[in-house]
Amino acid sequence: MLNVRVNPKGQITLPREIRRKLKIKPGDQMAVILDGEQIVFRPFTNTLLDMRGSIKVKGHQDFDKIRYEVLKKRAKRDTGNEV
Numbered sequence: 001m002l003n004v005r006v007n008p009k010g011q012i013t014l015p016r017e018i019r020r021k022l023k024i025k026p027g028d029q030m031a032v033i034l035d036g037e038q039i040v041f042r043p044f045t046n047t048l049l050d051m052r053g054s055i056k057v058k059g060h061q062d063f064d065k066i067r068y069e070v071l072k073k074r075a076k077r078d079t080g081n082e083v
Contacts, residue, residue, distance in 0.1 A: 024043050029044045030042065
């Protein structure tokens with residue numbers, strides 16, 4: 001177990017040993033998860049493209065149609081013509 005101290009701004013420094021083992025570099029993003037009475041830090045290692053196919057869906061997905069519908073709804077929202 002490694003101890004860290006919280007500074008007055010609420011920040012901590014991850015120990016070098018942990019950063020090296022998990023290959024965490026400056027600028028990397030971390031997920032902070034509250035799990036009961038514990039805080040879990042998990043580095044983001046996957047992009048959305050890396051996760052493609054990780055959720056199973058039934059049937060064929062027409063992404064061009066889905067993208068068009070999302071853009072149409074966003075345009076209505078942005079112009080104040082939201083349905």
